[in-house]
Amino acid sequence: MVAVNLWSGLRRFTDGAEVVEVEASTVGEVLQELVKAHPGLDPVIKAGVSVAVDDEIVQRALHHPVRPDSEVFILQQFRGG
Amino acid sequence: MALDNKTDFKYIGTRPERPDGLDKVTGKARYGADAYAPGMLHGAVVRSPHAHARIVRIDASKALALDGVKAVVTRADFAQDLEGEDWNLLENTIAGEKVLYDGHAVAGVAATSALIAKDAAKLVDVEYEVLPHVTDVDAAMAEGAPVLRDGAADHSVPDGLHPNVVRYTEFGRGDVEAGFAAADLVIERSFKTEAVHQGYIEPHACLAQLGTDGKGELWCCTQGHWFVRRMCAALLGLEATQLRVTASEIGGGFGGKTTVFIDPIALALSRKSGKPVKLVMSRSEVLKASGPTASASMDVKMGMTKDGKLTAATGTFRMQGGAFPGAPMDMTTMLAFSCYELDNVHHEGFDVMTNRPKQAAYRAPGAPMGAFAVESVFDELCEGLGLDPIDARLKNAVKEGTRSSFGPKYKAVGLIETLEAAKAHPHYSAPLAENTGRGIASGYWMNWGGETSVSLAIGEDGTVQVGVGTPDIGGSRASMALMAAETIGIPYENVRVNVVDTAALGVNEPTHGSRATYASGLATIEAAREAIGKLCQRAADKWGIDVDAVEWKDGAAHPSGPNAGDFEPLSIAEIAGEMGSTGGPITGHHDASPTGFGGSFGTHIVDVHVDPETGRSTVTRYTVIQDAGKAIHPDYVEGQFQGGAAQGIGWALNEEYIYGEDGRLQNDVFLDYRIPVASDLPMIDTVIVEVPNPGHPYGVRGVGETGITPPLPAIACAVSHATGHRMTRLPMSPPRVLRAIQGKGVS
Numbered sequence: 034m035v036a037v038n039l040w041s042g043l044r045r046f047t048d049g050a051e052v053v054e055v056e057a058s059t060v061g062e063v064l065q066e067l068v069k070a071h072p073g074l075d076p077v078i079k080a081g082v083s084v085a086v087d088d089e090i091v092q093r094a095l096h097h098p099v100r101p102d103s104e105v106f107i108l109q110q111f112r113g114g
Numbered sequence: 115m116a117l118d119n120k121t122d123f124k125y126i127g128t129r130p131e132r133p134d135g136l137d138k139v140t141g142k143a144r145y146g147a148d149a150y151a152p153g154m155l156h157g158a159v160v161r162s163p164h165a166h167a168r169i170v171r172i173d174a175s176k177a178l179a180l181d182g183v184k185a186v187v188t189r190a191d192f193a194q195d196l197e198g199e200d201w202n203l204l205e206n207t208i209a210g211e212k213v214l215y216d217g218h219a220v221a222g223v224a225a226t227s228a229l230i231a232k233d234a235a236k237l238v239d240v241e242y243e244v245l246p247h248v249t250d251v252d253a254a255m256a257e258g259a260p261v262l263r264d265g266a267a268d269h270s271v272p273d274g275l276h277p278n279v280v281r282y283t284e285f286g287r288g289d290v291e292a293g294f295a296a297a298d299l300v301i302e303r304s305f306k307t308e309a310v311h312q313g314y315i316e317p318h319a320c321l322a323q324l325g326t327d328g329k330g331e332l333w334c335c336t337q338g339h340w341f342v343r344r345m346c347a348a349l350l351g352l353e354a355t356q357l358r359v360t361a362s363e364i365g366g367g368f369g370g371k372t373t374v375f376i377d378p379i380a381l382a383l384s385r386k387s388g389k390p391v392k393l394v395m396s397r398s399e400v401l402k403a404s405g406p407t408a409s410a411s412m413d414v415k416m417g418m419t420k421d422g423k424l425t426a427a428t429g430t431f432r433m434q435g436g437a438f439p440g441a442p443m444d445m446t447t448m449l450a451f452s453c454y455e456l457d458n459v460h461h462e463g464f465d466v467m468t469n470r471p472k473q474a475a476y477r478a479p480g481a482p483m484g485a486f487a488v489e490s491v492f493d494e495l496c497e498g499l500g501l502d503p504i505d506a507r508l509k510n511a512v513k514e515g516t517r518s519s520f521g522p523k524y525k526a527v528g529l530i531e532t533l534e535a536a537k538a539h540p541h542y543s544a545p546l547a548e549n550t551g552r553g554i555a556s557g558y559w560m561n562w563g564g565e566t567s568v569s570l571a572i573g574e575d576g577t578v579q580v581g582v583g584t585p586d587i588g589g590s591r592a593s594m595a596l597m598a599a600e601t602i603g604i605p606y607e608n609v610r611v612n613v614v615d616t617a618a619l620g621v622n623e624p625t626h627g628s629r630a631t632y633a634s635g636l637a638t639i640e641a642a643r644e645a646i647g648k649l650c651q652r653a654a655d656k657w658g659i660d661v662d663a664v665e666w667k668d669g670a671a672h673p674s675g676p677n678a679g680d681f682e683p684l685s686i687a688e689i690a691g692e693m694g695s696t697g698g699p700i701t702g703h704h705d706a707s708p709t710g711f712g713g714s715f716g717t718h719i720v721d722v723h724v725d726p727e728t729g730r731s732t733v734t735r736y737t738v739i740q741d742a743g744k745a746i747h748p749d750y751v752e753g754q755f756q757g758g759a760a761q762g763i764g765w766a767l768n769e770e771y772i773y774g775e776d777g778r779l780q781n782d783v784f785l786d787y788r789i790p791v792a793s794d795l796p797m798i799d800t801v802i803v804e805v806p807n808p809g810h811p812y813g814v815r816g817v818g819e820t821g822i823t824p825p826l827p828a829i830a831c832a833v834s835h836a837t838g839h840r841m842t843r844l845p846m847s848p849p850r851v852l853r854a855i856q857g858k859g860v861s
Contacts, residue, residue, distance in 0.1 A: 038521060040284070040285035040521075041284050041285040041286060042270060042282065042283045042285060073269075076268065076269040077269060077270070080268060080269070085522040088522045088523045088524070088525055089522075089525070089709055089710070089809075090522070090560070090709060091709045092563065092564075092707065092709060094707060104522070104523075106520075106521040106522050108448065108520060108521060108522075109444035109445075109447075109448060110444065111562060111627070112442055112444070112445055112479055112480075112627075113369070113479070113561075113562045113626045113627020113628065113629065114370075114372070114475035114476050114477045114479045114626055114819060
């Protein structure tokens, strides 16, 4: 299982949990499993998020590998100028 | 992609002339308004004179009756079933049922001359029902504020907030109350910043041609022509690849040219008239309707022990981004405390709609405002505890392995190195003149990778052409050429880099997020390496040996050792000269969305003299110290440092959008909207720190945006020290500073 850290504002979509464990081996699977576990997260994911895996911001790289002991953060979508 | 161990650079780190320099200084460079086509029409835009009004009726009959007028377009001429951000984009491009700000486009006109088009625009009769408006972020969130659009809030907004609050965020960790209780000094302050414009010299301009068959060509000044293609295709109901977009030379963008304003209108006018249509914004249109940055209202509280260790921090950031969702409160919240190691931290952010133009990105969008508030409080804590502001920052500075305030840990970063360089710089210990204060501040921008596609081709004489998709705003063609030259081992002058159109490469994100030198540079290096592999293969074939026995160095193929055979090296020119008969053209190509972009920290030192009689502030000395990872072309790195500081000085001291009681913009020309010019500024000194980015072969970090993050707090701290009054509101214009000196407050 991969522990996925969410930002606090998402707790109301996850029954109060700020860390959600999912079975996943890629970033795409992490996002898919998050929505499966907590459908309220669907519009959040669809609106766009950035994902950090083991301290690397991998943006929307759905194929990026995730290990069971990876540290995963769902972050607000990055924007640049 | 991992960092090479290469440290002996031959071309990287040199300062050759930029390839576009001669054309630019001799007026030959072709910008957005420099395009012409046979039979071309000229466009003009009808704009709202109201901050908020319902459109009752649009009657274009008088305009169409004017001799020379060929077409008028309104919202009905665009795609009808859009949703989400595409709908927002279209609604901002041309109003539907309501106008939402002064200057909002209502209709477009095309005529045989620019003068006729402007006259015709005045003849378009628009009947409005004026509605109440709101332009201030705090007022827009208050009970009873006029509602811009019901139902615009997304899933993130909790119940009970005003409908103008359209996005919300909240995150943090630890126990902030316990943290504050452990502090020797806690300071809480409220801050406000005004909206400012990117202030690029070149107004938006384009030449559009679109047939009724859905095939089109667009020439425009933009930071990203693939973005323009996608947006225009959506707004006009086209297939993306049927629209070929070419980026002109660009006279500045700073984030403001990563979206569209007039391009879809020009395309719609062309489709309706059957002629090419040129559309150029006036400066007034640029200021009124092309998207400034957000303004902010912020509360920040921080606690510190007497030996300078931060114990807790909280920030609430309310940002207005005009009449649409999109104020960069997410970046403000994530980066506000990014310089510091904090176990107890909490952030809250609000994206609020007001009757102002749709904000656009501006250099490190959202970060300068947060830095202004946080670094100002940090400075006040140091002042209150009698601590040196650099020593205190060093005590809390993030480094490799520190958990960031927004979650992940940092990889190799250079904040400590910039602080140490600042402390050692003669500026920091120089004596101060009377009525002069010194400010210190640090800042961060995390940078970006993004979709990137680069092609490289070897010419028959052994020279090299590189096709990139990131428009060259600050010298990136020179940087790409240096990286290609370094990788292949040929002189810089033997490489030509072209910014090619959307039909020539896969999708490229714009030159934004400080990504071009990092991402296009990385793809250029990889494309060059692929071409080198092919060059080695040709040499191996000629020598009759295995390609693994061929080594590429100094622009030539060599046998890799005595066992490979005794062959004279084959230069790139020799191999290329025969390529037609040895297998055909030799090219390299690389596509990627690289994720190893390393963020850049900077620390600024500034001295500001304040005239106690008038409140006028003058920057007398300024030093920028920033981590570039590896400076490919140091001139352009220094230029980015200086440019960020110059724009930050304008934001801090003079620039602001001023709205009247009627909700109309009062200062829509450069005479009234005061950006700093050369005579306002001292020579801005720069120090390049190089902590290599482990995610780029040569260690590059983007440098374009970080430089605008520290100036706002650094200058505010300098003015505060000069006057003895803590400045919490920008801009620090003379009347505002004078009021502070006279003890009448800073608002």
